[in-house]
Amino acid sequence: MPELPEVEVVKKSLSKTISDLTIKNIEIRNKYLRYKINEKLLKKMVKSKVLSISRRSKYIFIKLNNNNTIMIHLGMTGKIIIVDANKNKYKTSFHYKLNDNNSRHDHLILKFDKKITLIYNDVRKFGFIKILKTAKVQSSSHIIHLGPEPLSKNFCFKYFREKIKRRKIYLKDLLMNQKFIAGLGNIYVNEVIFLSKINPKTKVNNICHKKIHVLINNIKKVLKKAIIEGGSSIQNFNNTKGKKGNFQQFFNVYGREGKSCTRPNCIGVIKRIRMSNRSTFFCNICQK
Ligand SMILES: [Zn+2]
Incomplete structure (x- = not known):
């Protein structure tokens, strides 16, 4: 499941590849993601130009020059793939392998100028894509209650x-x-x-x-x-x-249940317990 670093890398990849490009065509193959895609509204974004890409928490924002922003959340298994003019495919982050990609799960395809294509692929469909007024992004229900960004000075x-x-x-x-x-x-x-x-x-x-x-x-x-x-x-x-x-x-502990602790001179073993319904890994000796 992509977390902040994975999403930050998607943001950086998209900044490099689709900034300043114009959307030429939008194909929605499956609108039933976590929230149903507003097909009519999304299609209105054709002919608009990408001004910038940003991230807040695990949300990606593609700001357009028509006062709208495309908001993307990758959910559990969402991937963004870029295809260049020579049909070469590139992954935009490190939480998946390109070879694992099954085009059956390509739900949204954005075609830009310079023959660049963006594919949104999501096996489990917990991700979503919404159009927001750019002026209302910060006050949207997804964003307004979020705590500070961990890498910001506010988190101190x-x-x-x-x-x-x-x-x-x-x-x-x-x-x-x-x-x-x-x-x-x-x-x-x-x-x-x-x-x-x-x-x-x-x-x-x-x-x-x-x-x-x-x-x-x-x-x-x-x-x-x-x-x-x-x-x-x-x-x-x-x-x-x-x-x-x-x-x-x-990773030192995540997914390492039953293995030796990686901390030098620690003879502990990594344990797994359930907390808030999620797997929790820790060393039974050095984590007091
Ligand atoms: Zn230990």
Whole structure:
């Protein structure tokens, strides 16, 4: 499931490939995504030009020159694929393999000038595509309640300390809460808590000031690393060869149940428990 770094890399890929291009044609093969695509409204975007691409949390915004913005959420299995004039296909992020792509799940196809095509593919169809008035993007129901961006200056010690005062929820649940911090999901939350040597079931009102600093630093570090390494692992649109390799190797705890802890000199084993109905991985020795 794509989280903030994966979506950030999509944003960067799209910025490089479709900025300043004009939409020539829109083909909707299946409008029944998480929300039904407003076919009539979407088709009105033909002939408009892409001004910029941005991201907030896990949402991508394609701002057009007609005061509208195309909002995309990838859900669980959404992928954006770019096809160039020579029919070469490029993936836009690192949460999927291009070879896994089955065109049966290509739901939306945007054709731009310069013979560039954007395909939205989504096996499970939990993603969605909406058209918003650009002026109303920030006040839309998806965005207005979101907490700060983890890589922004607003996500800082003072903010964290104020938000956890007198709260007795578990650390993992706090970090998964999009009103507290936007865009973090299960994979990176597990990783951050491991790196911070804290048990995921620690009540947040028991976290000391030093550990708050450690958590904030690790959140920023893990996300930045994933954006850089994940971004470099995909083949660039300009055909420079990207580094190959399995990005999953990067994770210390996620998906490693029963394996030895990766921390030097720790004899612990990675355990898996359920928290808020999601798999939670942690080392039974070094995460206190
Ligand atoms: Zn350990």
